[in-house]
Amino acid sequence: MFPIRDHNPSGRTPYVVYLLMALNIGTFLLYWPIMDEPYRIAAFFRDWALIPAEVSSGSQPLGLVTSMFLHGGILHLAGNMLFLWIFGDNMEDEMGHVGFLLFYLLSGLAAGLAQVISDPGSQIPTVGASGAIAGVMGGYLLLFPKARVDVLLIIVIFFKVFPVPAWVMLGVWFALQVVNGALVGAASSGVAHWAHAGGFVAGVLLTLPLWRRRGGPAFWQKTHGKPPHPDALYSRSTVPSVRRRR
Numbered sequence: 001m002f003p004i005r006d007h008n009p010s011g012r013t014p015y016v017v018y019l020l021m022a023l024n025i026g027t028f029l030l031y032w033p034i035m036d037e038p039y040r041i042a043a044f045f046r047d048w049a050l051i052p053a054e055v056s057s058g059s060q061p062l063g064l065v066t067s068m069f070l071h072g073g074i075l076h077l078a079g080n081m082l083f084l085w086i087f088g089d090n091m092e093d094e095m096g097h098v099g100f101l102l103f104y105l106l107s108g109l110a111a112g113l114a115q116v117i118s119d120p121g122s123q124i125p126t127v128g129a130s131g132a133i134a135g136v137m138g139g140y141l142l143l144f145p146k147a148r149v150d151v152l153l154i155i156v157i158f159f160k161v162f163p164v165p166a167w168v169m170l171g172v173w174f175a176l177q178v179v180n181g182a183l184v185g186a187a188s189s190g191v192a193h194w195a196h197a198g199g200f201v202a203g204v205l206l207t208l209p210l211w212r213r214r215g216g217p218a219f220w221q222k223t224h225g226k227p228p229h230p231d232a233l234y235s236r237s238t239v240p241s242v243r244r245r246r
Contacts, residue, residue, distance in 0.1 A: 003169055004161065006086050007148040007231040014089035016101045021081050024129055027069045028077050035073070045070070049125030050112050056120040064112040065105075070127035080129045086149070087140045088133070090227070094143060094210060107135020107203045114198020118181065126192045131199035134177075138203030141170045142211050146225035167225075174200050 034040040050067035054060035071077040092100040111131020140147075145167040153160045174197065181193030211219065222228070 002152045002154070003083070003086055003149050004152050005150050006090075006166070007150070007163065008090050008144060008227045009229065009232045010089040010093040011229070012093055014092045016092050016097050016104070017084060017088040020088070020101075020104065020129075021084060024069055024071065024077060024081060028071050028074075031070075045125040045127060049127045050115065051125050052116040052119055052122040055112075055116045064109055067112065067125075067127050068105075068108040068129050068132050071129070072127055076128060080133055083133050084129065084136065087136050090144065090147075091136050091139050091207075103139065103203075103206050104132050104136065106206060107138075107199050108132030110202030111135065111192075111195040111199030114202075115192050115195035117198075118194035126195065128192070131192070131195040134196045134199035135203030135206065137170050137173070138200040139207035139210075140203075141166060142204050142207045143214075144225070144227050145220070147227050148231060165225075 031041070031044055034044065048063065048066045049070060050063040051060060055063060071080065088100075088104075091103070095103055108129070108131050111134060112126075115126055115131070145165065147166040148163040149166050149169045150161055150163050151169055153162065177193045177196040177200070180191070181197055184193070215222065
């Protein structure tokens with residue numbers, strides 16, 4: 001179940017979202033030529049990724065920041081940028097450009113610290129913007145729990161696009177991070193589940209002051225959990241089903 005867009009138009013140009021996407025894509029292109037050279041890319045990540053053991057010892061705290069702009073491959077980068085594009089513009093709209101940038105960076109730092117706390121002795125390099133973007137998703141859930149999100153459902157060879165409330169899509173995503181973090185862990189799955197969960201919770205907490213200024217529960221009652229403006233209109237959101245020929 002993969003989100004492809006929401007029905008929540010923003011009221012201003014999301015310059016910070018554009019900037020963050022450009023930084024992530026530009027940074028990846030800088031080291032992309034060495035992605036097929038195992039020793040060189042391992043050395044690069046050793047210098048710039050988040051390594052929990054190094055942060056725990058105080059020898060490489062900068063990795064908490066630099067790791068937010070590194071990715072392990074094109075699909076990793078593309079998935080993160082899609083999530084940032086879908087949910088980031090509305091959060092920037094609500095928080096303002098400077099406020100959103102600060103929110104994004106703080107969510108990313110919280111996500112990195114959550115990963116360090118979950119496995120402080122790990123020597124496994126961790127990279128990706130997903131912790132910070134998880135914070136964006138957490139804040140989005142608090143402000144717009146019933147915003148409609150179009151998701152692509154893939155079951156073997158069947159494909160279907162349909163809208164679901166944001167709380168369903170984001171709630172399922174968060175639950176998967178917690179369950180996988182508890183049962184599998186980053187070492188086995190290759191995914192920093194606790195960084196995702198930590199960033200998500202941080203995003204909710206960092207958005208609480210804004211939500212309270214909007215009226216808190218009264219804001220939800222006024223908007224019924226939906227964006228306080230008309231939905232974006234799209235043409236029929238379907239992908240034809242593909243069936244195996246007999």
